[in-house]
Amino acid sequence: MQYMMLINLGRARDFQNLSADEQKAIAAGFQQLNQTPGVTSGLGLQPPETATTVRVQNGETLTTDGPFVESKEALDGYFILDADDLDAAIEVASQVPAASMGGAVEIRPVTDWSQN
Numbered sequence: 605m606q607y608m609m610l611i612n613l614g615r616a617r618d619f620q621n622l623s624a625d626e627q628k629a630i631a632a633g634f635q636q637l638n639q640t641p642g643v644t645s646g647l648g649l650q651p652p653e654t655a656t657t658v659r660v661q662n663g664e665t666l667t668t669d670g671p672f673v674e675s676k677e678a679l680d681g682y683f684i685l686d687a688d689d690l691d692a693a694i695e696v697a698s699q700v701p702a703a704s705m706g707g708a709v710e711i712r713p714v715t716d717w718s719q720n
């Protein structure tokens with residue numbers, strides 16, 4: 605099964621203000637994570653204030669600066685994991701550096717819309 609791993613960096617979001625040792629540990633953690641079987645490397649995202657939200661109402665495309673929903677746990681990055689089950693996905697999520705630095709990893713099973 606595929607899982608989308610949605611990363612909230614927590615205090616690691618302020619990367620430049622972390623100590624050199626913390627920065628190295630985070631970088632090494634993500635490098636190691638990318639070597640984990642089943643992990644398809646994802647990407648980091650720019651801060652939420654750089655977002656544009658798109659909606660369509662009555663056939664008109666409307667855009668709003670920033671995220672549509674207020675959130676204390678902004679999405680900072682993602683990757684895809686092929687794993688046997690949720691327990692295996694939880695084990696990999698626990699290895700994401702942000703998970704131990706006040707951040708979190710949200711795990712969502714991927715739906716294959718082509719199969720519906």
